[in-house]
Amino acid sequence: MDLKDPAVICRLAEALRQAQGRSLSLELGGQSLRIALSDTVATAAAPTKASHATIASTGFGTYRATSPDGLLTPPEIGETLKVGQWLGCLVAGDLILPIRAAETGTLTEMQAAEGQLVEFSDPLFSIATSHEIDG
Incomplete structure (x- = not known):
């Protein structure tokens, strides 16, 4: 396993997320890799009947819509997340x-x-959300 291969890193990050882990450190054949996942990827306005959430960047880098291995693709405008x-x-x-929907x-x-x-x-996506109002 090549720990510098973006597809390998993406699969490891996805497995870490599915396991609800926060970080992963590996050493293999003289290579080392550390993956850390953020808890917060979005902030939302106060709940209303219809509100908007903005998904903001949790780091610095180049945005890619498709996963390095090509298996994960982004949604389209109007799609339910x-x-x-x-x-x-x-x-x-x-x-x-x-980057995942929160x-x-x-x-x-x-x-x-x-x-x-x-x-x-930096803002990356906007989502229209629905919340029930207590009252």
């Missing part, structure tokens, strides 16, 4: 940071373009 759904990834050298809702806007350099907290 589920929590944890693949939205793309940030690539910074050998590090790949998956809320259920409808994708209304893609603010990051393929190959665009993004910085921490």
Whole structure:
């Protein structure tokens, strides 16, 4: 296994997310790799009947819509998203940071373009969400 292969890194990050882990460190054949997943990928407005959530970058890197292995592809505008759904990834050298939906809702806007350099907290996506109001 080549720990510098983006496809391997993406698969390991996906396995870590599915296992609900926070970080992973590996050493293999003189190579080492550390993957850390962020808890917060989105912030939302106060709950209303219809509100919008913005998914912001949790790091610095180049936005890629499709996973390095080509197995995960981004949703289209108007598509209903589920929590944890693949939205793309940030690539910074050998590090790949998956971007996932933090809320259920409808994708209304893609603010990051393929190959665009993004910085921490740059808005990447907008989601229309529905919340019930207590009252």
